[in-house]
Amino acid sequence: MADTELDERKVKILNAIIKNYLETGEPVGSRTISKYTDLNLSSATIRNEMSDLEDLGYIVQPHTSAGRIPSDKGYRFYVNNLIAAKDKEVSEMQEWMIEKTEKMESLLKNVAKVLATNTQYATMISAPSVVSNRLKFVQLSAVDEHQVLSVVVMDGNIVKNKIINVEKPLDNETMLKLNMLLNTNLNGLTVNQINLALITRLKEQAGIHDEIIAQVLDTVAETITQDEDLQVYTSGATNIFKYPELSDSKKASELLDTFEEKQSLMELLSEGGTSDETGIQVYIGDESPISTMKDCSIVTATYELGDGVKGTIGIVGPKRMDYENVVDNIKSLKGQLDKLLKNTET
Amino acid sequence: MADTELDERKVKILNAIIKNYLETGEPVGSRTISKYTDLNLSSATIRNEMSDLEDLGYIVQPHTSAGRIPSDKGYRFYVNNLIAAKDKEVSEMQEWMIEKTEKMESLLKNVAKVLATNTQYATMISAPSVVSNRLKFVQLSAVDEHQVLSVVVMDGNIVKNKIINVEKPLDNETMLKLNMLLNTNLNGLTVNQINLALITRLKEQAGIHDEIIAQVLDTVAETITQDEDLQVYTSGATNIFKYPELSDSKKASELLDTFEEKQSLMELLSEGGTSDETGIQVYIGDESPISTMKDCSIVTATYELGDGVKGTIGIVGPKRMDYENVVDNIKSLKGQLDKLLKNTET
DNA sequence: GTTAGCACTCATCTAATTGGAGTGCTAATT
């Protein structure tokens, strides 16, 4: 589409404008471009072209007699070209300091942090959704007379615990029986597959201890689903103060609120409309689904953990974001996560 | 000390100044006080008294011909009186919406949130320090052929997991033996009590599986101590934008950084120099141990979980903080936590 | 000891002034 609208010279000028604006954050004028580019043109010519570009909607003037800044459409054009062109460099990125960590939680926190310090933007990452994930192992153990600990391990070594209070102590034998029952029936199942029929059958087999089974299953479902909407880790939220266009009191406060209240981040991250085969999604300005981020750009990527279980990693920054660096970084991390998580599984 | 320095009238005036400043945030002048108080004095008289109070260091002038604002010393005087006087009202606070939660983590997050929404300041809470806490239960279970899950339960139902990779599968019997070994030897011990002698003895008894024991113990120590410095939950950090004196870009950014980087918060919270019998500690301005909080006041309280195991809950806000409300709130929560956590234990 | 009165200070607000960057247009040049 761009081809019909923009000749090569306009493209060059537009790119020059955007690049310059990304660096300085100031509106860029015709004279600057006249010197900045290699096509030797006077400022007057550039002015004419810029006027055209403005008519086409790629750039705007913050006010009469100011330079031009990219519009959302302009950014979009730039980003599209960028992502299309840049697929080669990805592989040769340096290895990050992600150590193979046992706990998913610290791994994710780590990733968010690495990405934040590397890009100087705010980052977030959602834990892989557990909904279609399989149960690997269940165990009940008596902690003391009135408390039973239930441990649930999911694929990808996600571990959940819950303490269950019981009226009277369970003897060893019952415990064994219950464990056996649970493991033989539940192992390998996804959370979705645990349906009412199965539950009823389990309860029957548990006899007088059906209530415990119920509690365990409650636990499984509850811990997993309840936790799910909190499983977003953020880092570098305060980086937004590095960008004047975001750091006036009101905007900064709203943005940080959004970051603290993970709920809407979660929704954003699970949107997952993957725009292209790389799995990288870029929201520019108004394209963002979160209203407090209308003045930001968001770059997200989904990483996979085996069979369709996905999490998402994302970056939030000003619209004049260093898209190139961000996309590279995020691609690299996504790759490492994909690899790492697939290996972890047996 | 205050008695020798300040006569009753000066105290009244000082209190009036502080109260007024807490409300308005503006320097308060002699005329205001002249009307605000019941002691019928002209503004001129007040001026004289204020001049004295300034000489004594309780109030300062931001600039010539402005009203006065309390100095740190002034706040300190106010707070000391306040805490001394207010011990009665605490009991009749309303019950908060802290539900008995199984997981320590969500409980703490909840508390932080409640406190933040109630006071409109930034809050933080540290998990009870586990160092002197007792092991309640240890269990190893085979998750699959090459992975063993170790679960450690501490007093107060703090649960920790770690996946341990093993070369060759362990048979059932060994597993049982190891579990027995671990539980009989470790149960009831504090982390400090697990010394080298004990470790050596355990390893001997484990025979060829000594390495697993080592790993488990590593896990116990490591998970607990490593996690410990992260176990601070914060809430309402963005509330600082409600107070103009803290929300200029630089200060706000530094403050929020401190809040995101939990490390120094942890140190602050574990200072624990309890100033009085109520266990409530107030840092005003420069008294704060964290340099980014020189313009803030901090109120902390330690809550207890049984035998000397303590956590700390804290609030950070501007120096013109509603100390009365904050102290009341924090006392109430502290009380509820104390009660709740003691009950949870069997 | 308390108060009224008055001169003085200094932050804040508003309006007017200026400088400069940048545009749009027109006429000249290639």
Place this chain on the structure above:
DNA sequence: AATTAGCACTCCAATTAGATGAGTGCTAAC
């Protein structure tokens, strides 16, 4: 026909100059 130089014009941003008013400190009277 495309490019360029020149010039008038616009508008932001930074500066300056008053004007306002809250508040003090001091002195003299009560």
